[in-house]
Amino acid sequence: MSKRILGGLGLLLGAGLSAGSALALEPGDPQRGQAAAATCTACHQANGSGMHVPGGESWPRLAGQDAGYIEKQLHDFKSGRRQNASMMPFATMLDDQQIADVAAYYSQMEITPASGGEEASDAVMARGEQLANRGDWDDYIVSCSSCHGPGGTGVGSEFPGVASQHAGYISAQLHAWKDGERSNDPQNLMGAIAKRMSDDDIAAVSAWYARQAPVVEGGE
Numbered sequence: 679m680s681k682r683i684l685g686g687l688g689l690l691l692g693a694g695l696s697a698g699s700a701l702a703l704e705p706g707d708p709q710r711g712q713a714a715a716a717t718c719t720a721c722h723q724a725n726g727s728g729m730h731v732p733g734g735e736s737w738p739r740l741a742g743q744d745a746g747y748i749e750k751q752l753h754d755f756k757s758g759r760r761q762n763a764s765m766m767p768f769a770t771m772l773d774d775q776q777i778a779d780v781a782a783y784y785s786q787m788e789i790t791p792a793s794g795g796e797e798a799s800d801a802v803m804a805r806g807e808q809l810a811n812r813g814d815w816d817d818y819i820v821s822c823s824s825c826h827g828p829g830g831t832g833v834g835s836e837f838p839g840v841a842s843q844h845a846g847y848i849s850a851q852l853h854a855w856k857d858g859e860r861s862n863d864p865q866n867l868m869g870a871i872a873k874r875m876s877d878d879d880i881a882a883v884s885a886w887y888a889r890q891a892p893v894v895e896g897g898e
Contacts, residue, residue, distance in 0.1 A: 703774055706745060711783025714776040717768055726784050728844055730793035730888075735764065736846030742789035742892070746835025748781035751862075760862045789892035794845025795885035802878075806886025809879060819874050822883065825867065830887055836864050845881075845888035852880045 715722075718740075722728050726741030740748060754760035755769035756777075772780065798806070808814065810830060813821035822830060825837045832839030840848060854860035855872035863869070872880070 706778035706782025711779035727790035730844035741787035745785035795888035798885035806882035841890035848884040
């Protein structure tokens with residue numbers, strides 16, 4: 679048998695194995711995800727609510743977040759595209775199927791209230807509402823709702839829900855984008871916007887979203 683034929687068979691075999699691996703990945707299963715997420719509860723809590731830690735590292739609410747978004751972030755932590763010293767070891771422990779399962783598990787949990795905006799003044803809240811819903815064209819700041827949707831409930835797997843997310847976590851991520859420490863969003867949209875925001879702007883919009891009540895689908 680010629681080398682050309684052997685090479686062709688090798689390519690076909692490799693393609694078949696790759697296709698088989700892709701097909702082996704099942705849709706995320708919440709029950710399996712609950713077991714795989716056991717190590718996540720120390721930071722993200724058993725109900726997926728996360729935790730606001732004033733002056734420290736706040737942990738995001740995962741409950742009710744889009745499964746595709748959670749899955750993408752875990753893959754980004756695992757590959758190093760998104761950096762976080764706490765998350766990377768846990769993401770690395772999960773295989774692709776477990777990542778899909780964990781994402782499905784958290785996505786089906788009930789959205790929980792957030793913390794961190796309780797002490798914000800009326801003026802701070804007004805500025806946060808402006809930035810969230812209308813932006814500030816004097817500073818070329820696009821409204822958050824343009825991407826994250828009305829009410830900040832999220833849009834698809836690229837733009838997460840930010841309403842009822844902890845103020846400390848939102849603030850930390852906006853500062854990370856502003857400082858160039860995070861860049862795993864589509865077309866660096868967040869980086870471009872965050873760089874135009876002052877520290878007061880970041881604090882205001884973080885507090886405002888933290889105080890937005892969870893939106894229940896079908897509710898009033």
